[in-house]
Amino acid sequence: MTDTTFFRAAGVFDAVRPGLVYGAGLLVSDGRVAAVGPPDEACPPGARQVDLGAVYLVPGFVDAHTHVTIRPGEGDQHGQLQRPAAWQTVRGVDNLRRMLASGVTTARVMTEEHDIDVHFKAAVAAGEVAGPRLRVAGRGLSPTGKHGSAAGGVDGADGARAAVRANAAKGADHIKIFTTGGVSSTDTSLEESNYSADEIAAIVETAAELGLMVSAHAHGGAGVDLAAAAGVRSVEHGALLTERNIATLVAHGTWLVLTSTILFHPTGIEQGDAAEPAILAKVQQARASMEAAVGRIRAAGLPIALGTDSMHGLFGYELQWLVAHGWSAEEALLAGTVRGAELMGVTDIGALAPGRRADFVALRRDPLQDIDAVREVAGVYRDGRLVVDADGLTRPAPSS
Numbered sequence: 001m002t003d004t005t006f007f008r009a010a011g012v013f014d015a016v017r018p019g020l021v022y023g024a025g026l027l028v029s030d031g032r033v034a035a036v037g038p039p040d041e042a043c044p045p046g047a048r049q050v051d052l053g054a055v056y057l058v059p060g061f062v063d064a065h066t067h068v069t070i071r072p073g074e075g076d077q078h079g080q081l082q083r084p085a086a087w088q089t090v091r092g093v094d095n096l097r098r099m100l101a102s103g104v105t106t107a108r109v110m111t112e113e114h115d116i117d118v119h120f121k122a123a124v125a126a127g128e129v130a131g132p133r134l135r136v137a138g139r140g141l142s143p144t145g146k147h148g149s150a151a152g153g154v155d156g157a158d159g160a161r162a163a164v165r166a167n168a169a170k171g172a173d174h175i176k177i178f179t180t181g182g183v184s185s186t187d188t189s190l191e192e193s194n195y196s197a198d199e200i201a202a203i204v205e206t207a208a209e210l211g212l213m214v215s216a217h218a219h220g221g222a223g224v225d226l227a228a229a230a231g232v233r234s235v236e237h238g239a240l241l242t243e244r245n246i247a248t249l250v251a252h253g254t255w256l257v258l259t260s261t262i263l264f265h266p267t268g269i270e271q272g273d274a275a276e277p278a279i280l281a282k283v284q285q286a287r288a289s290m291e292a293a294v295g296r297i298r299a300a301g302l303p304i305a306l307g308t309d310s311m312h313g314l315f316g317y318e319l320q321w322l323v324a325h326g327w328s329a330e331e332a333l334l335a336g337t338v339r340g341a342e343l344m345g346v347t348d349i350g351a352l353a354p355g356r357r358a359d360f361v362a363l364r365r366d367p368l369q370d371i372d373a374v375r376e377v378a379g380v381y382r383d384g385r386l387v388v389d390a391d392g393l394t395r396p397a398p399s400s
Contacts, residue, residue, distance in 0.1 A: 004029045005384065006043035008051040011366065012036050013058045015338040015351035019330065020368050026057055028358040031383035036352055055378050056366050058333060059352050060105025060359030061315050062340025063132070065236050065257045065307025068092040068112055068120050072262050072310055075272030077184050078150035085114035092120055096131030097394050098313035100387060103361035103377050106340070106349050107132040108307070110176045110215070110236065111140035113151050118171045127399040130387060135174065135344055138167035140217070141203065142178035143195065147188040148217065149178075157202035160195070164206040174233070174344070175207045175214045180223035183239070183286050184269055186278040190240050190286065191221030200230040213345065215257070219286065220245055228254040234343060236307070239263060239286035241293050246300050255343050256302045259309040260321040263287060268311055294325045305340040316375040323371040330368060358384035 004027065011022040014036050027035040027042045035042040043049065069088040070077050080088070099107055109117040117136035123129040141163050144153025154163045164175055179195055181188025195203075200216075207214045208231075216227035220240025225248045227235060234255035238245070241256075249256060262268040263286055273279040297304075306318040315336065322332040341350025348356050360381050365373035380388035382397040 002029055003031075003384075004034070004044070005048045005050055006039065007057065008039060008049060009057045009362065010054045011056050012352060013056065013330075013333060013368065014353060015059050015334055016353045020056065020366065026352060026358070026360065028384035031358055031385070033352050033354055033356050033358050035354060052362055052379065055362040055364060056373070057352070057360050057362055058103075058367060058374075059337040059350055060132075060361055060380070060382065061103045061336050062305070062338075062344075062350055063099060063104045063107040063307055063315055064305035064340040064343055065110050065259050065309055066099070066107050066312070067310045068095060068109055068117055068134075070310040071095070071272075071312070072184070072269050073267045073271045075275075077272070077310075078148075081111075081113050082151055085116065088112075088114065088116055089120075092116060093129055095310075095312045096120065096124070096129060099315070100131050100380060100394050101377065101392050102313045102315045103374070103380055103388075104132045104315050105359035105361075105380065105382050106346075107134055108174070108340070108344060109134055109136045110217075110307075110309075111137060111148065113139060115170055121171070124396070125399065127396045130394040130396045133349075133382070135346070136172060137174050137176040137215075138170055138172045139163070140176040140178055146194045147178055147180070147182035147185045157199050160199055160203045161206045164203055164210070164212075168207075168210045168212060172212065175203065175212050176217065176236075177203055177214060177227075177232075178217040179227045180218045180221065182217065182219075183263065183282045184273060184279060186276060189221075190219040190282065191223070193222040193226055195226070197226050197230065200226055200232070204231045220289070224248065228252040234305070237309075238297075240289045241297065243296060246293070246296055246302065249302055250300050253303075255305060256297065257305050257307050257343070258318070258322075259307045260290075261311040261314050261317045262309040263290065264321060265311060265314060265317055298326050303339065303343070304335050305343045306336050316372075319367075319374050320371055329371045332371060333367060333374075336374075357382075
């Protein structure tokens with residue numbers, strides 16, 4: 001029997017039509033969007049009706065770069081990934097809860113150890129754990145001794161091919177590689193190239209044979225250019241992008257996933273690694289570079305998606321940062337929803353369009369009038385089912 005419900009609201013931003021449709025609600029049938037419009041047009045006779053009051057509905061947010069177990073504000077992220085699996089798992093449960101409570105209904109996980117992301121993906125899908133649905137990478141690929149290799153490096157083209165195949169066999173949805181150093185490590189450069197052009201090409205080609213896309217942790221320099229030229233789907237972070245880097249990304253149609261919260265929010269790396277002068281110096285370097293480059297990034301028209309990089313519960317800050325740096329509220333909402341879906345090649349999330357999953361967030365105020373409204377969540381729905389209520393209480397979605 002078909003389960004059809006019409007959700008009344010003050011308006012809907014569907015990420016399909018320009019602007020927000022005021023006075024509209026959302027018709028959901030068997031967990032999928034059936035229609036968006038005013039009640040007299042979109043609500044059929046006999047449909048169950050739920051009056052959500054004076055809230056504004058937007059698509060569920062897509063966190064395009066995060067981790068299940070890391071908490072940057074606690075410092076030593078590489079050390080956190082080397083802790084026992086049970087310890088990481090317990091923490092992961094609350095991290096996923098915080099993601100969901102902030103309106104994130106889909107998250108792209110970009111490195112975990114112990115196959116934790118693969119298991120959490122299954123647990124969320126089974127209704128065992130409250131959280132966003134997950135797209136996972138497994139262990140990221142980085143050469144021995146480089147950023148991202150604390151639990152074991154992947155060296156040479158043959159080793160890289162084998163690592164890609166191993167991740168795919170475990171259920172990875174995409175492959176993550178590290179082509180530059182990182183802000184949160186003391187002895188790596190943000191502009192070096194961890195892998196050669198041939199090694200990156202081997203990774204991308206092997207992944208493509210398995211139907212997977214590759215995304216590269218890369219801040220600037222040759223690591224960005226080589227990754228884009230080899231055909232990676234996206235560059236993650238990009239805090240030190242030069243004009244040449246930006247031109248290379250444009251030329252190859254490479255996506256950029258911005259992760260501003262971990263870099264700029266005071267509870268991010270700044271808090272966690274305050275005792276490490278080398279890391280704080282990198283934070284300042286990356287902030288200054290990003291502030292200088294953001295106008296060029298916007299002007300270039302790069303396709304962008306947004307990720308918190310483990311700043312669980314703060315996805316709204318990503319949207320606020322974009323607006324503060326020249327994007328419109330509507331452009332920010334698109335980057336945080338449908339653009340994340342497009343990045344991943346997933347066609348049934350990210351927008352409130354007929355046939356897509358009824359993943360949506362109820363906001364207490366109109367986000368197009370004030371982007372700060374994205375931090376005022378009154379409810380979160382996955383497949384048309386309430387998973388976060390007005391008091392912030394979370395519950396697992398029914399098994400899918």
